[in-house]
Amino acid sequence: MMDTLKIIVSTGGTGGHIFPALAVADEIKRKYPNAEVLFAGSLYGKEKELCRKHGLDFYGLNVRGIKGRGLKAISALFAMSKAILESCRFLKKYKPHAVIGFGGYACFAMLLAAKLRGVPTMIHEQNAVAGLANAILAKLVDTVCLSLPDTQKQFNPEKCVLTGNPIRHEIANVKKENKDYTELLVMGGSLGAVAINSLAVQLLGTLRDNNIHIIHQCGEKDYARVAEAYKSHGYSQAEIDTMLFPFIDNMAEAYAKADFALCRAGATSIAELAATKTPALFIPFPYAANDHQTANAQSIVSRSGAIMVKESDIKQYPMDKIILSILQSKAELSEMAENIGKSAQKNAAENVVVELDNLLQKKRQS
Numbered sequence: 178m179m180d181t182l183k184i185i186v187s188t189g190g191t192g193g194h195i196f197p198a199l200a201v202a203d204e205i206k207r208k209y210p211n212a213e214v215l216f217a218g219s220l221y222g223k224e225k226e227l228c229r230k231h232g233l234d235f236y237g238l239n240v241r242g243i244k245g246r247g248l249k250a251i252s253a254l255f256a257m258s259k260a261i262l263e264s265c266r267f268l269k270k271y272k273p274h275a276v277i278g279f280g281g282y283a284c285f286a287m288l289l290a291a292k293l294r295g296v297p298t299m300i301h302e303q304n305a306v307a308g309l310a311n312a313i314l315a316k317l318v319d320t321v322c323l324s325l326p327d328t329q330k331q332f333n334p335e336k337c338v339l340t341g342n343p344i345r346h347e348i349a350n351v352k353k354e355n356k357d358y359t360e361l362l363v364m365g366g367s368l369g370a371v372a373i374n375s376l377a378v379q380l381l382g383t384l385r386d387n388n389i390h391i392i393h394q395c396g397e398k399d400y401a402r403v404a405e406a407y408k409s410h411g412y413s414q415a416e417i418d419t420m421l422f423p424f425i426d427n428m429a430e431a432y433a434k435a436d437f438a439l440c441r442a443g444a445t446s447i448a449e450l451a452a453t454k455t456p457a458l459f460i461p462f463p464y465a466a467n468d469h470q471t472a473n474a475q476s477i478v479s480r481s482g483a484i485m486v487k488e489s490d491i492k493q494y495p496m497d498k499i500i501l502s503i504l505q506s507k508a509e510l511s512e513m514a515e516n517i518g519k520s521a522q523k524n525a526a527e528n529v530v531v532e533l534d535n536l537l538q539k540k541r542q543s
């Protein structure tokens with residue numbers, strides 16, 4: 178009889194890495210109800226809290242980002258070396274059948290340790306341009322799962338499989354609500370975005386005058402400022418509580434209501450917008466490594482499922498008129514919704530787990 182299947186999924190930092198990992202953890206448990214899935218991440222990101230909410234066991238590593246942190250990078254590098262040793266010791270005890278990484282510094286130590294200990298390894302890249310951790314790990318791991326076909330050019334194509342970007346089951350199954358008004362979803366990625374919040378606040382008068390509802394995720398740090406701005410537009414705290422959120426736990430409900438989104442161009446947000454047929458205006462995060470958010474949005478924009486404006490150009494354009502004209506045209510909204518829907522890859526979590534099966538089978542035969 179085979180031992181209990183034990184898989185480690187590893188990543189961290191922000192939602193765009195963590196939610197695809199959680200979606201794959203769910204799919205492993207759905208397919209193998211007796212499997213043990215452990216989430217390994219940094220002690221300092223959002224992953225610990227999200228795992229707790231998700232009911233997944235969590236193994237915390239004392240690691241922080243290295244790139245762009247000046248002198249602090251030296252202590253971060255030291256912590257990373259310690260985390261690699263600690264991961265090696267942990268793997269020796271835990272004996273997983275495979276480790277799957279979803280990018281970000283938080284998974285680097287665990288994946289490298291798995292490689293050193295001869296544990297089968299896979300990574301998943303969400304973005305059109307790979308991040309630093311995945312770019313290095315791709316050279317070492319057995320399988321590289323990709324969300325977008327062009328990313329293959331950055332890796333050894335023989336290791337690459339196009340799986341799509343895994344999204345939460347409830348989001349993949351969203352049914353749009355029928356309403357007699359239009360609703361705008363504003364979101365700035367998992368942490369919120371000040372520039373998007375400021376633009377949304379400028380639109381408040383126009384939206385209210387045209388009976389357009391808003392559901393707005395603004396991030397923890399900007400909540401007080403944005404709530405004040407809502408108040409100065411005449412909204413009561415009770416109204417604000419139904420419209421403005423530091424973080425939205427139930428994104429499936431938000432997508433079910435949304436006719437259009439004003440947002441960053443994080444890869445996982447884009448995968449969810451496509452799966453829920455929610456067209457968008459993307460304002461990519463201008464400091465994203467290698468401008469990967471612009472690259473993430475490009476194929477959807479070229480298919481007319483979304484429009485894109487650079488953050489530095491916001492002031493040059495009559496943003497209220499541009500957004501209002503789309504929100505007021507049912508025909509344009511529905512054409513854009515169909516177009517963005519063509520990029521949906523709703524089976525991405527299943528595809529990643531099929532690759533996991535293939536890898537385990539290959540290792541059993543070798």
Ligand SMILES: CC(=O)N[C@H]1[C@@H](OP(=O)(O)OP(=O)(O)OC[C@H]2O[C@@H](n3ccc(=O)[nH]c3=O)[C@H](O)[C@@H]2O)O[C@H](CO)[C@@H](O)[C@@H]1O
Binds near residue numbers: 367442470
């Ligand atoms: C600044 C930066 O480098 N951001 C990166 C980070 O973005 P970030 O972590 O912001 O990720 P994404 O925008 O891709 O995804 C956000 C995720 O958080 C969820 N969510 C968001 C808001 C909320 O209130 N509730 C909620 O559940 C969304 O549903 C989605 O699942 O990882 C992405 C995926 O690697 C990258 O493409 C982004 O470029």
